[in-house]
């Protein structure tokens with residue numbers, strides 16, 4: 001791995017400002033080559049409790065800093081991340097596989113949350129409320145929740161951490177992060193830069209090891225007052241149950257099943273570009289990517305032909321070896337799931353327009369795929385594909401497609417292309433999703449509230465709302481005045 005600053009390549013956990021090893025280790029693989037690139041520590045339950053204690057000890061002084069002091073440290077961290085953007089991107093592509101261009105973009109996206117909450121730290125406003133008695137005064141103050149646990153996924157190994165750590169620290173909380181065991185190197189490098197920025201020991205802690213064992217420690221600890229989880233709906237439900245015994249606040253960013261609807265009055269070329277941007281980013285391994293493409297009858301044939309033609313031109317290769325459009329899938333399980341989705345659709349009369357098989361590069365590479373004549377009885381209609389496969393469904397009437405779009409337990413992101421203003425308002429208001437993009441294929445930004453409804457999650461990340469997830473409200477009544 002070619003880094004300008006090799007000290008950013010860490011193979012140790014980060015607890016209370018110290019880099020920590022363990023007798024037992026876990027290998028980390030490069031999905032483009034299958035090679036082992038690192039070994040990370042398998043911390044035990046006692047190590048996790050040490051990290052929790054470290055975060056608890058650091059909380060008192062961290063919350064006592066002024067918002068401006070916390071803001072200054074966050075901004076310094078932001079600057080160091082951007083100064084080391086290339087190395088952070090190399091680490092990410094090596095452990096996760098996405099093209100280097102996407103990794104650089106993700107580092108910038110993650111940093112944008114740190115910059116945003118460096119500012120929001122100063123806006124944790126309270127209230128003065130007119131009392132019902134002249135002898136009383138009523139205040140509402142906002143206080144940090146306390147020690148936070150964060151568990152994050154492999155698909156965006158930098159941004160999903162930044163999206164939690166930034167508001168948590170801005171609010172005055174301290175945090176223990178368990179990154180995915182598949183992509184821990186980005187987290188370690190972020191911690192190294194946080195330390196260089198002057199963020200005190202114990203404020204940020206990174207732990208690695210057996211996910212189930214660490215999760216049990218984090219969710220059962222009464223010191224930890226909040227869990228922020230990003231990952232699959234199944235694991236999110238499990239962790240939410242585990243948090244119930246100690247009534248922790250939870251933020252859950254879970255799975256998706258995004259509809260992408262193209263109406264007759266859409267700009268077809270724009271819709272094609274938006275569909276490609278939405279579907280094939282990170283090889284389709286994205287929670288908000290298009291999962292079901294619905295095209296209205298009047299433009300269906302034209303759309304699928306042009307869309308498949310454009311998809312067939314997408315390039316596939318190792319993210320560090322060239323500016324490819326798509327890298328490998330994360331692991332063998334992801335490859336098998338993608339294959340099963342395609343096989344199921346073809347067995348149910350789906351029509352293959354391009355791709356539909358593992359790439360000639362072998363390994364974990366899979367061809368960008370388009371399937372026409374997709375139907376509601378296919379797996380890809382109800383399940384999150386999480387691979388580079390676009391099933392195209394045909395629809396006739398607006399009401400029909402709204403029914404199909406909402407026919408899912410998920411409610412994260414939805415997209416549609418249309419130009420009729422009345423339709424834009426009708427459809428926006430009818431879609432049961434936390435986020436709706438109109439005539440755009442990518443909606444993620446630090447300034448807007450990111451999150452879902454139904455089984456896609458609880459709470460929001462980013463925007464002014466994201467800070468609330470790490471604050472408690474205190475009502476103060478002053479009498480005898």
Ligand SMILES: NC(=O)c1ccc[n+]([C@@H]2O[C@H](COP(=O)([O-])OP(=O)(O)OC[C@H]3O[C@@H](n4cnc5c(N)ncnc54)[C@H](O)[C@@H]3O)[C@@H](O)[C@H]2O)c1
Nearest residue numbers: 152153154179180211212215231232235253254255256287
């Ligand atoms: N809504 C969002 O913002 C968002 C963002 C990224 C990914 N996701 C979702 O995440 C999923 C893909 O990520 P993934 O494969 O890493 O998900 P995952 O749920 O398998 O793992 C997520 C994290 O949870 C940990 N984990 C797994 N089992 C655990 C357990 N029993 N106890 C404690 N921790 C446990 C993993 O080690 C990892 O760190 C997809 O469903 C995707 O939609 C959602």
Ligand SMILES: O=C[C@H](O)CS(=O)(=O)O
Nearest residue numbers: 155156285286287288444
């Ligand atoms: O996979 C889920 C991420 O939240 C995607 S994004 O980077 O926020 O668009």
